[in-house]
Amino acid sequence: MSYELIPAARISSSGLNAERMRMEVAANNIANAQSTSPNGENLYRRKQVVFESVLKDKFNRSINSSLGGVKVAEINSSNREPIEIYNPSHPHASENGMLKKPDISPLEEMVDMMTATRAYEANLAIMKQSKKMAEKTISLGGMG
């Protein structure tokens, strides 16, 4: 592993990346809340990120190499059934006039966005402090 000037910068940035990805997925879900498709085929389904911690304890027990932060393991499509509404004039409606829409709840996405924002802030706070620590270490070499 390469030498790190700022402690934990790699770990914190993995956290920032993961939370940003969650935010993007929530935004994508909201943007597609009204998406339809002809006869409901290949309809958009709610996406969900799955986080996984990166731990390498098995190979090396030293602290520096066993803490790997977090990564997005997969972006999973929910298997929730689409909701059907009666709208015969819509070009994507089926023969009996039913239109399929993805079952996306704005509330759920908002909660996801809020927790992602808070977690992002927490990761940013620790990154700031780590930077200060590095600066203090460097100032030891200065005069005075």
Next chain:
Amino acid sequence: MLGEDHTVSLLSKMMELSTSRQKVIANNLANANTPGYIRRELDFKDELSKLIKDGDFESLKQMDGKLILDKENVAGNDGNNVHVSSEMNEMSQNGILFSLTQKALKTKMNIIKSAIK
């Protein structure tokens, strides 16, 4: 080394351990939303005090603490027991500890410098 004075090696070891703890806290925070993640903690207090008591400063240079799983915190319904608020608290405590040891080391170095002059 400076005669029998171990201040410099002790203080720099403390800074090193504090840096490692910062990494552990960063890892906990990065995994604040990972299902099933158990928070980790860096344990070095007992080992450090034992080494200082025994005056074993050679082993002290090698020590780097142990990672332990903290199962005492109550896990939420996704099996994750990281609480962002308590991690932020740990982080500030650790920052203060780091500043303290850094200031002490700087003062020690200034003392040595003025002795040289």
